Amino acid sequence: MAETAEQPNGTSAGSADNEYFATNPKPATLDHQSPIARAFINQHASQNRKVALVTSGGTSVPLENQTVRFIDNFSAGTRGATSAEYFLENGYAVIFLHRQFSLLPYSRHFSHSTNCFLDFMTHDEAGAVVVEDEFQQQMARVLDRYKKAKRENALLILPFVTVNEYLWMLRELAMLMQPLGSNGLFYLAAAVSDFFVPAARMVEHKIQSSEDFYEAETNGEDAKPPAAHMEGKSLVIDLDPVPKFLKQLVDAWAPQSMIISFKLETDPKLLAKKARYALEKYSHHLVIGNMLNTRKWEVVFVSAAGGESWIRVPAERRTKSAMGKDLMESAQSQEPAVEIESLIVPEVAKMHVEMIERAKSRSR
Numbered sequence: 001m002a003e004t005a006e007q008p009n010g011t012s013a014g015s016a017d018n019e020y021f022a023t024n025p026k027p028a029t030l031d032h033q034s035p036i037a038r039a040f041i042n043q044h045a046s047q048n049r050k051v052a053l054v055t056s057g058g059t060s061v062p063l064e065n066q067t068v069r070f071i072d073n074f075s076a077g078t079r080g081a082t083s084a085e086y087f088l089e090n091g092y093a094v095i096f097l098h099r100q101f102s103l104l105p106y107s108r109h110f111s112h113s114t115n116c117f118l119d120f121m122t123h124d125e126a127g128a129v130v131v132e133d134e135f136q137q138q139m140a141r142v143l144d145r146y147k148k149a150k151r152e153n154a155l156l157i158l159p160f161v162t163v164n165e166y167l168w169m170l171r172e173l174a175m176l177m178q179p180l181g182s183n184g185l186f187y188l189a190a191a192v193s194d195f196f197v198p199a200a201r202m203v204e205h206k207i208q209s210s211e212d213f214y215e216a217e218t219n220g221e222d223a224k225p226p227a228a229h230m231e232g233k234s235l236v237i238d239l240d241p242v243p244k245f246l247k248q249l250v251d252a253w254a255p256q257s258m259i260i261s262f263k264l265e266t267d268p269k270l271l272a273k274k275a276r277y278a279l280e281k282y283s284h285h286l287v288i289g290n291m292l293n294t295r296k297w298e299v300v301f302v303s304a305a306g307g308e309s310w311i312r313v314p315a316e317r318r319t320k321s322a323m324g325k326d327l328m329e330s331a332q333s334q335e336p337a338v339e340i341e342s343l344i345v346p347e348v349a350k351m352h353v354e355m356i357e358r359a360k361s362r363s364r
């Protein structure tokens with residue numbers, strides 16, 4: 001059953017967004033996840049610790065209620081999972097809202113598709129399973145950081161699959177984070193679907209491709225046809241736009257937090273321009289622009305306070321093995337020797353401290 005949520009800070013949500021939550025059902029898992037998130041946030045609020053909500057991975061758009069087919073958004077979760085580790089290293093507690101089965105902080109080091117985690121293991125002379133000698137140091141480093149995050153209860157991992165789950169979770173978490181005031185930070189690295197199938201136009205069963213078995217599902221004579229349906233031998237998909245929730249997040253759900261969005265482009269001419277456009281449209285704090293092919297080597301920060309500035313992996317550390325290659329060449333063949341998130345996150349944390357100081361001096 002769908003339900004409308006009241007805005008806890010007394011502001012009313014934009015009508016398109018109210019309409020969204022009134023007509024698209026609350027995910028079944030939200031009532032279970034919400035108290036867990038509340039307890040986590042309260043713990044860190046009471047310790048005056050900064051909390052970053054890191055979103056990661058792509059949202060999916062199911063075409064059927066009993067989902068066999070869906071449309072997906074590109075993102076392995078590398079940006080989000082890597083950034084989450086650096087936020088933890090920079091003293092933050094992290095809520096990691098990620099696409100189920102995309103990369104996770106810490107385990108990402110051992111779950112790369114070319115390296116099964118069993119490749120890191122061996123038997124010792126007594127037959128016990130141990131880590132191979134060559135991986136001991138690297139694994140010990142990651143393990144120590146992982147254990148510290150667990151000891152401090154500093155990392156909360158929450159999954160989503162669909163864009164609907166993502167949006168309900170984002171709104172819920174934003175509201176729960178309000179008591180953090182300016183200590184809250186949103187780092188929106190997830191790739192969020194721009195189009196979706198609204199609940200009212202979703203078919204229940206797997207769409208049959210054979211004309212012999214296809215039966216059109218309807219919701220009454222006047223209703224629009226289901227968003228995904230067969231016309232002859234063709235599958236026709238007619239998607240609705242997802243309302244842009246960044247505006248609501250900035251104005252109503254998290255008005256005191258620092259909000260950072262990402263912009264992904266493939267045309268270099270458009271990147272900075274579209275990042276600036278997003279900043280002006282949503283009036284948040286920072287847009288981090290990245291190109292699909294070079295996102296591990298360079299990003300552009302676009303902010304009202306700092307204009308436009310590029311963060312780049314230094315030329316001599318661009319690849320683990322091939323120095324002197326140009327950026328595109330190395331991007332296509334290699335991994336950088338430095339994780340660019342190790343440069344991005346401290347810069348973001350610095351901007352956040354400045355924002356907190358400004359908020360404090362305003363309230364004095």
Ligand code: PMT
Pocket residue numbers: 057074075076077078079080188189190191192193194242243244245246247260261262263264265290295
């Ligand atoms: O995981 P990797 O493989 O490392 O890839 C990381 C990444 C390239 C996916 C990541 O760095 C990135 O760029 N993520 C943002 C992708 C993107 O361009 O999103 P968008 O244009 O759909 O949205 C831009 C911003 O608007 C997002 O921060 C989103 O929070 C927000 N948005 C989007 C849709 C919507 N309906 N409402 C929104 O508010």
